[in-house]
Amino acid sequence: MSTTAMHPLAADYLRRLREAGRGLPTGRLDDLCAEIESHLAEAIPPGTSDADALSVIERLGPPEEIVEAEQPAPADPGRDPRTWREWAAVVLLPLGGFVFGIGWIAGVVLLWSSRAWTTRQKVLGTLIVPGGVAAFFPVLVLSAVAAKSRCVTVARRNGSAFGVGSRHCVLVGGPSSLHVLLAIVLIACVVIGPILVAVHLARSAGRAPAV
């Protein structure tokens, strides 16, 4: 059916319905639009005044309300709404970093493509902690580099046990108790943070409506 012969208000209503129903499966939207178009053509024949056309449209109600009534029925409440995608995201975010680093990226992609989480939860899952538990290793390496070492070359034998020209190193400025405490807190955050966030995401996805 074509909308060219329709009353402009009816054509506009149909356009708004299509717009509002973009999230519906195509077949359902086409079906709904065909019914409403038939209704409008029946109730607003050529020559209908704007006032009468408006009254027909008011009786139909806002397009958004019709689309809301057309939404697929909520899933069986007994069914677990978490699909393999949600579980994969929950596992890959903390542990995916061990899979050549790309596992974590795959986790982030799955996290953002799922409808089980809010934007706030997605931001949380991405930022705590980028790379997941695998980020623990760079922290460890940085701590080791931070520990300064001093090397000396023995220039002459002076009762030393080392031979001339030998080089020996000593660790200086060893970690103070403050450094140790900071390192423990940092490592705890990097290890426990992603795990806690993953548990939180798994639980909240379980309460989300099925997608």
Place this chain on the structure above:
Amino acid sequence: MLALLREGERYSFDLVRALGDVDGLVTSEGTLYPLLGRLRREGLVESMWRESSAGPPRRYYTITSDGDATLRTFAAQWSRFRDSVDSLLEQGATA
């Protein structure tokens, strides 16, 4: 909707207008179309588009045997529910 179809087939606009005219039953006629779709998907009604001599094509609906059974069950439950509420209201009025 099923009750209106018990007497024979009707087209969707006619059905929707008939329900829309019942006072206090429907707030917006448009939401009855998704309901018709649901009844169709559940196999309680069947539909067929037919050209009309009077205007645009019309979608005609008929009730199925499943629809008829559902309607009977609902009518029995509704009758029990109405009687229970009536008896409570009468008790309240005489107390």
